[in-house]
Amino acid sequence: MSNNILADDILNIHSVQSFATLEGEGIRFAVFLQGCPYRCVYCHNPDTWYGEGQGTNLSIDDIVTKMSHYKGFYKNGGGLTVTGGEPLLQASKIIELFRRVREDLGLTNTIDTSCAVMPDCIEDLLALTDLVIIDLKFHNNADYNKYAKGTLDKTIAMLDVTLKMGVNVWIRTVVVPDINDTNADMDKYVEIVNRYPHISKYELLAYHTMGEFKYAELNIKYPLAGVEQLSLSKLKSLQKYVYERINLK
Template sequence: MEGRVHSFETMGTVDGPGIRFLVFLQGCRMKCLYCHNRDTWDQTGGKLYTPDEIIKKMMTLKHFYKASNGGITITGGEPLLQGEFVVELLKLVKKSGLTTCIDTAGNVEITDSVREAVTLTDYILFDIKSTDPKTHYNLTNSRIQMTQAFAELIKEKDVEIWLRYVLLPGYTDSEKDKISLAEYANSFKNATRIDILPYHTMGIEKWEQLGFDYQLKGVEPPSPEKVEEFKEYLRKNTKLSVY
Protein backbone atom coordinates (compact mmCIF):
# COMPACT_ATOMS: atom_id res chain seq x y z
CA MET A 1 0.00 0.00 0.00
CA GLU A 2 1.13 3.53 -0.76
CA GLY A 3 0.05 6.90 0.61
CA ARG A 4 0.34 10.37 -0.82
CA VAL A 5 2.81 12.39 1.21
CA HIS A 6 3.37 16.13 0.94
CA SER A 7 6.48 16.35 3.14
CA PHE A 8 8.29 15.33 6.34
CA GLU A 9 9.74 17.19 9.31
CA THR A 10 12.11 15.39 11.62
CA MET A 11 12.17 17.53 14.78
CA GLY A 12 8.63 18.69 15.53
CA THR A 13 8.14 19.98 19.06
CA VAL A 14 4.60 21.39 19.14
CA ASP A 15 2.44 18.73 17.50
CA GLY A 16 2.14 16.24 20.35
CA PRO A 17 4.38 15.25 23.27
CA GLY A 18 8.17 15.15 23.03
CA ILE A 19 10.16 15.38 19.83
CA ARG A 20 8.21 14.14 16.84
CA PHE A 21 8.60 12.95 13.31
CA LEU A 22 5.92 14.78 11.32
CA VAL A 23 4.39 13.25 8.22
CA PHE A 24 2.30 15.71 6.22
CA LEU A 25 -0.13 13.70 4.12
CA GLN A 26 -1.42 15.19 0.89
CA GLY A 27 -5.07 16.14 0.35
CA CYS A 28 -7.69 18.19 2.17
CA ARG A 29 -11.30 18.97 1.30
CA MET A 30 -11.58 21.94 3.63
CA LYS A 31 -10.61 25.34 2.36
CA CYS A 32 -9.62 27.22 5.50
CA LEU A 33 -9.07 30.87 4.69
CA TYR A 34 -5.89 30.94 6.80
CA CYS A 35 -4.48 27.57 5.72
CA HIS A 36 -0.69 27.71 5.85
CA ASN A 37 -0.41 24.42 3.97
CA ARG A 38 -2.32 25.52 0.89
CA ASP A 39 -0.22 23.24 -1.30
CA THR A 40 -1.50 20.14 0.54
CA TRP A 41 -5.10 20.49 -0.71
CA ASP A 42 -4.81 18.66 -4.04
CA GLN A 43 -5.74 15.04 -3.37
CA THR A 44 -3.92 13.88 -6.48
CA GLY A 45 -0.62 15.56 -5.59
CA GLY A 46 2.25 14.60 -3.31
CA LYS A 47 4.68 11.73 -3.61
CA LEU A 48 3.87 8.08 -3.03
CA TYR A 49 5.45 6.26 -0.08
CA THR A 50 4.84 2.89 1.55
CA PRO A 51 4.49 2.74 5.36
CA ASP A 52 7.82 0.85 5.46
CA GLU A 53 9.61 3.63 3.64
CA ILE A 54 8.29 6.18 6.13
CA ILE A 55 9.29 4.06 9.12
CA LYS A 56 12.77 3.73 7.69
CA LYS A 57 13.09 7.53 7.51
CA MET A 58 11.75 7.93 11.03
CA MET A 59 14.04 5.32 12.56
CA THR A 60 17.20 7.26 11.77
CA LEU A 61 16.33 9.57 14.70
CA LYS A 62 14.50 7.01 16.83
CA HIS A 63 16.66 7.66 19.92
CA PHE A 64 15.57 11.34 20.01
CA TYR A 65 11.91 10.42 19.80
CA LYS A 66 12.17 7.61 22.33
CA ALA A 67 14.13 9.64 24.91
CA SER A 68 11.53 12.44 24.86
CA ASN A 69 8.39 10.23 24.90
CA GLY A 70 7.94 11.45 21.33
CA GLY A 71 7.06 9.59 18.18
CA ILE A 72 5.15 10.20 15.01
CA THR A 73 2.50 12.81 14.21
CA ILE A 74 0.48 12.17 11.09
CA THR A 75 -0.84 15.48 9.86
CA GLY A 76 -1.61 17.18 6.59
CA GLY A 77 -3.71 18.19 4.74
CA GLU A 78 -6.34 15.96 6.25
CA PRO A 79 -4.59 12.68 7.08
CA LEU A 80 -7.77 10.67 7.64
CA LEU A 81 -8.74 11.02 3.98
CA GLN A 82 -6.14 8.24 3.60
CA GLY A 83 -7.53 6.19 6.48
CA GLU A 84 -6.27 2.76 5.39
CA PHE A 85 -2.78 4.07 4.89
CA VAL A 86 -2.83 5.78 8.30
CA VAL A 87 -3.91 2.50 9.94
CA GLU A 88 -1.02 0.60 8.35
CA LEU A 89 1.45 3.28 9.37
CA LEU A 90 0.16 3.41 12.95
CA LYS A 91 0.43 -0.37 13.30
CA LEU A 92 4.08 -0.28 12.26
CA VAL A 93 4.97 2.64 14.55
CA LYS A 94 3.26 0.98 17.51
CA LYS A 95 5.57 -2.01 17.12
CA SER A 96 8.52 0.36 17.60
CA GLY A 97 7.23 1.58 20.98
CA LEU A 98 7.00 5.24 19.96
CA THR A 99 3.90 7.34 20.61
CA THR A 100 1.43 8.12 17.85
CA CYS A 101 -0.58 11.25 17.10
CA ILE A 102 -3.10 12.10 14.42
CA ASP A 103 -3.64 15.80 13.73
CA THR A 104 -7.08 16.17 12.14
CA ALA A 105 -9.94 18.57 11.56
CA GLY A 106 -12.31 15.59 11.32
CA ASN A 107 -13.81 16.55 7.97
CA VAL A 108 -14.09 12.94 6.83
CA GLU A 109 -16.68 10.20 6.44
CA ILE A 110 -16.56 7.75 9.33
CA THR A 111 -15.32 4.67 7.53
CA ASP A 112 -14.01 1.45 9.12
CA SER A 113 -10.45 2.64 8.63
CA VAL A 114 -11.17 6.00 10.30
CA ARG A 115 -12.68 4.14 13.27
CA GLU A 116 -9.65 1.88 13.43
CA ALA A 117 -7.17 4.76 13.17
CA VAL A 118 -8.73 6.69 16.05
CA THR A 119 -8.77 3.51 18.13
CA LEU A 120 -5.12 2.71 17.43
CA THR A 121 -3.57 6.13 18.01
CA ASP A 122 -2.36 7.37 21.41
CA TYR A 123 -3.27 11.02 20.81
CA ILE A 124 -5.57 13.01 18.57
CA LEU A 125 -4.90 16.69 17.95
CA PHE A 126 -8.39 17.87 17.04
CA ASP A 127 -8.67 21.22 15.27
CA ILE A 128 -11.84 23.11 16.16
CA LYS A 129 -12.34 25.65 13.39
CA SER A 130 -15.43 27.31 14.89
CA THR A 131 -18.33 26.20 17.06
CA ASP A 132 -20.79 28.26 15.03
CA PRO A 133 -22.15 26.53 11.89
CA LYS A 134 -22.26 29.68 9.79
CA THR A 135 -18.76 30.84 10.72
CA HIS A 136 -17.47 27.30 10.25
CA TYR A 137 -18.83 27.32 6.72
CA ASN A 138 -17.53 30.81 5.91
CA LEU A 139 -14.11 29.93 7.24
CA THR A 140 -13.65 26.45 5.78
CA ASN A 141 -16.19 26.11 2.97
CA SER A 142 -17.29 22.92 4.79
CA ARG A 143 -20.36 22.18 6.85
CA ILE A 144 -19.88 21.66 10.55
CA GLN A 145 -21.99 18.47 10.74
CA MET A 146 -19.26 16.15 9.47
CA THR A 147 -16.70 17.39 11.99
CA GLN A 148 -19.28 17.18 14.77
CA ALA A 149 -19.98 13.53 13.92
CA PHE A 150 -16.25 12.88 14.03
CA ALA A 151 -16.02 14.65 17.39
CA GLU A 152 -18.75 12.38 18.79
CA LEU A 153 -16.77 9.35 17.60
CA ILE A 154 -13.52 10.34 19.31
CA LYS A 155 -15.26 11.36 22.53
CA GLU A 156 -16.15 7.68 23.02
CA LYS A 157 -12.65 6.38 22.44
CA ASP A 158 -9.90 5.67 24.91
CA VAL A 159 -7.63 8.23 23.32
CA GLU A 160 -6.10 11.41 24.72
CA ILE A 161 -7.29 14.49 22.86
CA TRP A 162 -5.56 17.84 22.55
CA LEU A 163 -7.86 20.51 21.17
CA ARG A 164 -6.62 23.33 18.96
CA TYR A 165 -8.33 26.58 18.04
CA VAL A 166 -7.12 29.35 15.77
CA LEU A 167 -8.06 32.76 17.14
CA LEU A 168 -8.96 34.76 14.05
CA PRO A 169 -10.13 38.36 14.53
CA GLY A 170 -13.61 38.94 13.16
CA TYR A 171 -14.33 35.21 12.85
CA THR A 172 -13.58 33.26 16.03
CA ASP A 173 -12.71 35.84 18.69
CA SER A 174 -16.05 37.15 19.98
CA GLU A 175 -17.42 36.88 23.51
CA LYS A 176 -19.95 34.35 22.21
CA ASP A 177 -17.15 32.32 20.58
CA LYS A 178 -15.22 32.25 23.85
CA ILE A 179 -18.16 30.95 25.91
CA SER A 180 -19.17 28.45 23.26
CA LEU A 181 -15.60 27.16 22.90
CA ALA A 182 -15.35 26.48 26.64
CA GLU A 183 -18.67 24.61 26.60
CA TYR A 184 -17.64 22.57 23.59
CA ALA A 185 -14.21 21.80 25.07
CA ASN A 186 -15.88 20.57 28.26
CA SER A 187 -17.91 18.07 26.25
CA PHE A 188 -14.67 16.15 25.48
CA LYS A 189 -14.14 14.12 28.65
CA ASN A 190 -10.94 12.66 27.22
CA ALA A 191 -9.42 16.04 26.29
CA THR A 192 -6.51 17.13 28.48
CA ARG A 193 -5.31 20.27 26.78
CA ILE A 194 -6.31 23.09 24.49
CA ASP A 195 -3.97 25.26 22.44
CA ILE A 196 -5.12 28.74 21.46
CA LEU A 197 -3.25 29.53 18.28
CA PRO A 198 -3.17 33.22 17.32
CA TYR A 199 -3.85 33.76 13.63
CA HIS A 200 -0.70 34.81 11.78
CA THR A 201 -0.05 36.14 8.32
CA MET A 202 2.85 33.88 7.39
CA GLY A 203 0.70 31.87 4.97
CA ILE A 204 0.08 34.84 2.64
CA GLU A 205 3.35 34.47 0.78
CA LYS A 206 2.74 30.81 0.03
CA TRP A 207 -0.76 31.50 -1.33
CA GLU A 208 0.62 34.23 -3.57
CA GLN A 209 3.51 32.11 -4.78
CA LEU A 210 0.99 29.45 -5.76
CA GLY A 211 -1.07 32.06 -7.60
CA PHE A 212 -4.11 31.99 -5.28
CA ASP A 213 -6.03 34.93 -3.89
CA TYR A 214 -5.61 35.22 -0.10
CA GLN A 215 -8.94 36.47 1.22
CA LEU A 216 -7.79 37.45 4.71
CA LYS A 217 -5.51 40.22 3.49
CA GLY A 218 -5.79 43.12 5.89
CA VAL A 219 -6.79 40.96 8.86
CA GLU A 220 -4.24 41.52 11.61
CA PRO A 221 -3.20 38.89 14.19
CA PRO A 222 -5.08 39.15 17.51
CA SER A 223 -3.51 41.29 20.22
CA PRO A 224 -1.62 39.49 23.01
CA GLU A 225 -4.33 40.79 25.41
CA LYS A 226 -7.08 39.12 23.37
CA VAL A 227 -5.17 35.84 23.26
CA GLU A 228 -4.62 35.98 27.01
CA GLU A 229 -8.29 36.82 27.59
CA PHE A 230 -9.32 33.63 25.77
CA LYS A 231 -6.75 31.53 27.60
CA GLU A 232 -7.71 32.93 30.99
CA TYR A 233 -11.40 32.27 30.36
CA LEU A 234 -10.63 28.67 29.39
CA ARG A 235 -8.41 28.20 32.46
CA LYS A 236 -11.29 29.33 34.67
CA ASN A 237 -14.07 27.52 32.87
CA THR A 238 -12.57 24.19 31.78
CA LYS A 239 -10.40 21.55 33.42
CA LEU A 240 -7.97 21.55 30.51
CA SER A 241 -4.37 22.68 30.46
CA VAL A 242 -4.39 25.80 28.32
CA TYR A 243 -1.49 26.81 26.09
Protein backbone atom coordinates (compact mmCIF):
# COMPACT_ATOMS: atom_id res chain seq x y z
CA MET A 1 0.00 0.00 0.00
CA SER A 2 1.37 3.45 -0.83
CA ASN A 3 2.04 5.96 1.95
CA ASN A 4 -0.04 8.62 0.28
CA ILE A 5 -3.24 6.61 0.35
CA LEU A 6 -2.97 5.77 4.03
CA ALA A 7 -5.32 7.65 6.35
CA ASP A 8 -3.95 10.80 8.00
CA ASP A 9 -3.50 9.05 11.35
CA ILE A 10 -1.72 5.95 10.00
CA LEU A 11 2.06 5.76 9.67
CA ASN A 12 3.89 3.33 7.40
CA ILE A 13 6.57 1.86 9.64
CA HIS A 14 9.40 -0.64 9.51
CA SER A 15 9.56 -1.43 13.24
CA VAL A 16 9.52 0.02 16.75
CA GLN A 17 11.85 -0.26 19.74
CA SER A 18 10.41 0.43 23.19
CA PHE A 19 13.71 1.03 24.98
CA ALA A 20 16.08 2.69 22.53
CA THR A 21 19.15 4.35 24.06
CA LEU A 22 21.07 5.55 20.98
CA GLU A 23 18.34 7.67 19.43
CA GLY A 24 18.50 10.85 21.51
CA GLU A 25 18.34 11.84 25.19
CA GLY A 26 17.42 9.24 27.81
CA ILE A 27 15.36 6.13 27.12
CA ARG A 28 13.19 6.47 24.03
CA PHE A 29 10.44 4.81 22.08
CA ALA A 30 11.89 4.68 18.57
CA VAL A 31 9.68 4.41 15.51
CA PHE A 32 11.55 3.36 12.37
CA LEU A 33 9.55 4.71 9.45
CA GLN A 34 9.47 3.00 6.10
CA GLY A 35 10.83 4.58 2.93
CA CYS A 36 14.01 6.50 2.05
CA PRO A 37 14.96 8.36 -1.14
CA TYR A 38 18.70 8.19 -0.42
CA ARG A 39 20.96 5.22 -1.21
CA CYS A 40 23.96 5.52 1.10
CA VAL A 41 26.67 3.03 0.23
CA TYR A 42 27.09 2.17 3.91
CA CYS A 43 23.35 1.86 4.70
CA HIS A 44 22.70 -1.01 7.11
CA ASN A 45 18.92 -0.75 6.76
CA PRO A 46 18.17 -1.35 3.05
CA ASP A 47 14.97 -3.03 4.19
CA THR A 48 13.63 0.46 5.04
CA TRP A 49 14.19 1.90 1.56
CA TYR A 50 10.91 1.13 -0.14
CA GLY A 51 7.66 2.68 1.05
CA GLU A 52 5.18 1.24 -1.40
CA GLY A 53 3.97 -2.23 -0.51
CA GLN A 54 6.52 -2.54 2.30
CA GLY A 55 6.42 -2.19 6.07
CA THR A 56 3.41 -2.28 8.33
CA ASN A 57 0.86 0.29 9.42
CA LEU A 58 0.57 1.77 12.90
CA SER A 59 -1.84 4.47 14.00
CA ILE A 60 -0.94 7.52 16.06
CA ASP A 61 -3.25 6.18 18.79
CA ASP A 62 -1.38 2.85 18.76
CA ILE A 63 1.97 4.58 19.24
CA VAL A 64 0.75 6.87 22.03
CA THR A 65 -0.91 3.92 23.80
CA LYS A 66 2.22 1.77 23.54
CA MET A 67 4.33 4.62 24.90
CA SER A 68 1.93 5.24 27.78
CA HIS A 69 2.56 1.68 29.04
CA TYR A 70 6.25 2.49 29.59
CA LYS A 71 5.93 6.17 30.43
CA GLY A 72 7.87 5.80 33.69
CA PHE A 73 10.97 4.75 31.77
CA TYR A 74 10.87 7.78 29.50
CA LYS A 75 10.15 10.50 32.05
CA ASN A 76 13.74 11.69 32.73
CA GLY A 77 14.23 13.50 29.42
CA GLY A 78 13.28 10.52 27.28
CA GLY A 79 10.39 10.23 24.90
CA LEU A 80 9.74 9.52 21.24
CA THR A 81 12.21 9.38 18.36
CA VAL A 82 11.13 9.05 14.75
CA THR A 83 13.85 7.63 12.54
CA GLY A 84 14.04 5.38 9.54
CA GLY A 85 14.33 5.20 6.65
CA GLU A 86 13.57 8.88 6.29
CA PRO A 87 10.89 10.01 8.77
CA LEU A 88 10.30 13.36 7.08
CA LEU A 89 8.57 11.57 4.18
CA GLN A 90 5.64 11.32 6.61
CA ALA A 91 6.18 14.71 8.28
CA SER A 92 2.57 15.91 8.27
CA LYS A 93 1.49 12.85 10.26
CA ILE A 94 4.37 13.21 12.69
CA ILE A 95 3.11 16.69 13.64
CA GLU A 96 -0.02 15.19 15.20
CA LEU A 97 1.97 12.37 16.78
CA PHE A 98 4.43 14.84 18.34
CA ARG A 99 1.58 17.02 19.59
CA ARG A 100 0.05 13.99 21.36
CA VAL A 101 3.41 12.94 22.86
CA ARG A 102 3.96 16.43 24.27
CA GLU A 103 0.45 17.21 25.40
CA ASP A 104 -0.92 13.79 26.42
CA LEU A 105 2.27 12.17 27.72
CA GLY A 106 4.44 15.17 28.65
CA LEU A 107 7.44 13.60 26.91
CA THR A 108 10.05 14.89 24.43
CA ASN A 109 10.22 14.48 20.66
CA THR A 110 13.28 13.76 18.52
CA ILE A 111 13.67 13.50 14.75
CA ASP A 112 16.58 11.49 13.35
CA THR A 113 16.87 12.56 9.71
CA SER A 114 19.09 12.24 6.65
CA CYS A 115 17.55 15.55 5.42
CA ALA A 116 16.61 13.86 2.15
CA VAL A 117 13.32 15.77 2.05
CA MET A 118 12.29 19.23 3.23
CA PRO A 119 8.53 19.12 3.83
CA ASP A 120 6.43 22.28 3.51
CA CYS A 121 5.30 21.82 7.11
CA ILE A 122 8.84 21.67 8.54
CA GLU A 123 8.45 24.75 10.78
CA ASP A 124 5.20 23.44 12.28
CA LEU A 125 6.95 20.14 12.97
CA LEU A 126 10.06 21.74 14.47
CA ALA A 127 7.86 23.81 16.80
CA LEU A 128 6.96 20.48 18.46
CA THR A 129 10.50 19.03 18.33
CA ASP A 130 13.07 19.03 21.15
CA LEU A 131 16.03 17.59 19.26
CA VAL A 132 16.94 16.94 15.62
CA ILE A 133 19.68 14.40 14.93
CA ILE A 134 21.08 15.23 11.50
CA ASP A 135 23.26 12.99 9.36
CA LEU A 136 26.07 15.06 7.89
CA LYS A 137 27.14 12.34 5.52
CA PHE A 138 29.66 14.04 3.26
CA HIS A 139 31.12 17.53 3.16
CA ASN A 140 30.47 18.33 -0.51
CA ASN A 141 27.73 17.79 -3.07
CA ALA A 142 29.85 15.58 -5.35
CA ASP A 143 30.47 12.95 -2.66
CA TYR A 144 26.87 13.18 -1.46
CA ASN A 145 25.73 12.38 -4.96
CA LYS A 146 28.31 9.65 -5.53
CA TYR A 147 27.91 7.82 -2.22
CA ALA A 148 24.33 8.60 -1.13
CA LYS A 149 22.41 9.81 -4.18
CA GLY A 150 21.84 13.00 -2.20
CA THR A 151 23.10 16.56 -1.77
CA LEU A 152 24.89 18.50 0.94
CA ASP A 153 22.62 21.44 0.13
CA LYS A 154 19.61 19.70 1.69
CA THR A 155 21.51 19.05 4.90
CA ILE A 156 22.60 22.70 5.01
CA ALA A 157 18.97 23.74 4.46
CA MET A 158 17.96 21.64 7.47
CA LEU A 159 20.73 23.17 9.59
CA ASP A 160 19.48 26.61 8.58
CA VAL A 161 15.83 25.96 9.44
CA THR A 162 16.63 24.27 12.76
CA LEU A 163 18.79 27.30 13.65
CA LYS A 164 15.95 29.64 12.71
CA MET A 165 13.51 27.64 14.83
CA GLY A 166 15.90 27.38 17.79
CA VAL A 167 15.87 23.58 17.96
CA ASN A 168 18.74 21.69 19.57
CA VAL A 169 20.76 19.67 17.00
CA TRP A 170 23.14 16.73 17.17
CA ILE A 171 25.18 15.82 14.11
CA ARG A 172 26.41 12.37 13.10
CA THR A 173 28.87 11.32 10.44
CA VAL A 174 29.61 7.73 9.45
CA VAL A 175 33.31 7.41 8.62
CA VAL A 176 34.17 4.96 5.84
CA PRO A 177 37.74 3.86 5.06
CA ASP A 178 39.14 5.54 1.94
CA ILE A 179 36.00 7.65 1.44
CA ASN A 180 35.90 10.22 4.27
CA ASP A 181 38.52 9.14 6.81
CA THR A 182 41.31 11.73 6.55
CA ASN A 183 42.13 14.71 8.74
CA ALA A 184 41.42 16.89 5.68
CA ASP A 185 37.89 15.42 5.60
CA MET A 186 37.52 16.17 9.30
CA ASP A 187 38.59 19.79 8.70
CA LYS A 188 35.70 20.18 6.24
CA TYR A 189 33.16 18.66 8.64
CA VAL A 190 34.40 20.86 11.48
CA GLU A 191 34.15 23.93 9.26
CA ILE A 192 30.47 23.19 8.60
CA VAL A 193 29.62 22.36 12.23
CA ASN A 194 31.41 25.45 13.55
CA ARG A 195 29.16 27.67 11.43
CA TYR A 196 26.15 26.71 13.57
CA PRO A 197 25.81 27.80 17.23
CA HIS A 198 22.82 25.51 17.91
CA ILE A 199 24.73 22.21 17.51
CA SER A 200 25.36 20.60 20.90
CA LYS A 201 26.90 17.27 19.88
CA TYR A 202 28.95 15.91 17.00
CA GLU A 203 29.50 12.17 16.75
CA LEU A 204 31.72 10.22 14.40
CA LEU A 205 30.48 6.68 13.87
CA ALA A 206 32.62 3.88 12.46
CA TYR A 207 31.45 2.19 9.28
CA HIS A 208 30.57 -1.44 10.03
CA THR A 209 29.46 -4.35 7.91
CA MET A 210 26.66 -5.66 10.15
CA GLY A 211 23.99 -4.83 7.57
CA GLU A 212 25.68 -6.69 4.72
CA PHE A 213 23.58 -9.84 5.13
CA LYS A 214 20.40 -7.83 4.49
CA TYR A 215 21.61 -6.99 0.98
CA ALA A 216 22.00 -10.68 0.23
CA GLU A 217 18.50 -11.36 1.55
CA LEU A 218 17.09 -8.57 -0.64
CA ASN A 219 19.16 -9.66 -3.64
CA ILE A 220 20.85 -6.23 -3.84
CA LYS A 221 24.56 -5.93 -4.62
CA TYR A 222 26.46 -4.70 -1.53
CA PRO A 223 28.07 -1.40 -2.58
CA LEU A 224 31.05 -1.63 -0.23
CA ALA A 225 31.94 -5.29 -0.73
CA GLY A 226 35.54 -5.84 0.37
CA VAL A 227 35.78 -2.55 2.33
CA GLU A 228 37.00 -3.21 5.87
CA GLN A 229 35.19 -1.83 8.90
CA LEU A 230 36.76 1.33 10.32
CA SER A 231 39.10 0.32 13.15
CA LEU A 232 38.49 1.57 16.67
CA SER A 233 41.97 3.10 16.82
CA LYS A 234 41.35 5.06 13.60
CA LEU A 235 37.97 6.24 14.90
CA LYS A 236 39.52 7.41 18.18
CA SER A 237 42.28 9.25 16.38
CA LEU A 238 39.77 11.09 14.16
CA GLN A 239 37.55 11.86 17.16
CA LYS A 240 40.50 13.37 19.00
CA TYR A 241 41.40 15.46 15.94
CA VAL A 242 37.82 16.72 15.60
CA TYR A 243 37.21 17.42 19.27
CA GLU A 244 40.33 19.58 19.44
CA ARG A 245 38.88 21.80 16.70
CA ILE A 246 35.13 21.85 17.13
CA ASN A 247 33.00 24.45 18.92
CA LEU A 248 29.79 23.05 20.37
CA LYS A 249 26.90 24.76 22.15
